[in-house]
Amino acid sequence: EVQLLQSGPEVKKPGESLKISCKISGYPFEDYGIVWVRQLPGKGLEWMAIIYPADSDIRYGPSFRGQVTVSDDKSLSTAYLQWSSLKASDSGTYYCARDDTSAFDVWGQGTVVTVSS
């Protein structure tokens, strides 16, 4: 069974750093891209970035370029999303999903990030 298992909820202060994870199982990690999607409280979905594990090519959406960093560890079949300095406006739910040619066919359960002083 294909599964994307995300790390647990996080509570952080403004200015702190954070790295959340998305562990893939059930298929070869390098066969599909992994996207990250943000959902702010009560709002819609926003495409943030994609990483292609086969060659580690990474693309960012214009609103997220320079704000977050995406990476992977092929030995762990895991993709990561990280912030170097969180803001309160980063509070929300972050999903990873498998990209099958622009169709996100399997999703993680979401990681809730709360940034508050």
Next chain:
Amino acid sequence: QSALTQPPSASGSPGQSVTISCTGSGDDVGGYTSVSWYQQHPGKAPKLLIYEVTKRPSGVPDRFSGSKSGNTATLTVSGLQAEDEADYYCSSYAGSDFFELFGGGTRLTVL
């Protein structure tokens, strides 16, 4: 490039059909066949309903169908059921600069 435009709400009675539109431009919806639709119940992760404009993943009921005309894609839900009450999002590939755009979402209410 802005998010794709969806109506904020839609509604219908059980058994009826409802359509949800998703309007973009020639640089996204109109320019590519990579249009998808997702269903999201409260507190849950989104679920893929439709991909490549009209295709349904295995396990998605054929009550859900997709189409496209010009810069507007449409999701049709036929034979509405109570469990169809959810938020629906469209998405489209938007080229190598923007990559992927989502619509703002439509809340479907089953009356």
